Amino acid sequence: MSKSRVWTTIDFDRNGVQSDHAYVPYSPDHSAYGMIPVPMICIKGGDGPTALFIAGNHGDEYEGQVALLKLARELAGKSVSGRIIILPALNRPAVMAGKRNSPLDNGNMNRVFPSRADGGPTEMIAHYVSSVLFPLADLIIDLHSGGFSLDHLPLALARPGRTQDETAAIRKLLASFAAPVGMVTTGVGGGAGSTLYAAAEAVGIPALTTELGSGVTLSSEGLKIAETGLRRVLREYGIVPDYDLPDAAPTILMRSLGPQTSIYAAHAGHFEPSVRPGEVVEAGQIAGWLHHLDDVMAEPTELVFNATGMVAWRRFPTLSAPGDGLFGLMAEMDA
Ligand SMILES: [Zn+2]
DSSP states (O other), X not given: OOOOSOBOSOOTTSOEEEEEEEEEEOXXXXXXTOEEEEEEEEEEESSXXXXXXXXXXXXXXXXXXXXXXXXXXXXXXXXXXXXXXXXXXXXXXXXXXXXXXXXXXXXXXXXXXXXXXXXXXXXXHHHHIIIIIGGGOSEEEEEOOOEEEEEEOOEEEEOXXXXXXXXXXHHHHHHHHOOSEEEEOSOTTSOGGGSHHHHHHHTTOOEEEEEOOXXXXXXXXXXXXXXXXXXXXXXXXXXXXXXXXXXXXXXXXXXXXXXXXXXXXXSSEEEEESSXXXXXXXXXXXXXXXXXXXXXXXXXXXXXXSSOEEEEEEEOSSEEOTTOEEEEEEEEOOO
């Protein structure tokens, strides 16, 4: 890969706690020699694996951001065996704007990986992660949530892996994180190979991502999954062996049923769902209705599932436009 233009004062080989930024060159009208400071913390002590923890890949997804802010402060007082690199606000311009995508270049960070050195700010940050931070990492967790538009069942997501060994390494990470539900996917939201965890899979680093909440609020349930999951991973990989945590139930493994079984809005309207994430539904079952806005006496469009499965997510806002995803399904993994 070409050399990143992003730089930092953090020395990843130095022991101790370092908190600085990844500085992304950005030269707008009001700041000729400006930088976008992306917060980054490196905590290192002795030999052991490197965990790379990321949130704020999408700016309006909060459980991961808050979990990492709390974890970074806590870890500063702990002795660690290995290295933890934490970026709690990866797409900082999007985080500061409270938006999914960057207001600077409209960049959707999780659709540009592994990215390029000379793109806009969003691409430059993604490229720094894949070209500089990936080679340091033995495991990666990229924390996402539903954000503005999704009501998501809290779960962890993982890619299948390219080989048996890689699949086993990813499954070990899933089991260590111990979310109640884990979904194996090949690109559920249209991200295909351009997401952070797909880019990690492509270079053989075990990675997982999450969906932890709904809308632009903070779910206490999702926050708890993130906080305990991260600590479990640090304990299981020997980086912070002394974490005292309760036993977790095994993760229930699911698979995405893919976009062919999702329901999309065929026209503009007000979306009235009749089922919620986590409910088991059958093919032919009514999912809800889409009420016409331009013809008040018209019957609403009946939304019907075309497959049997469990609702993984549904649209969060009521107002819907043609093509908006309204429901997505998953099913239990075959043994
Ligand atoms: Zn996201």
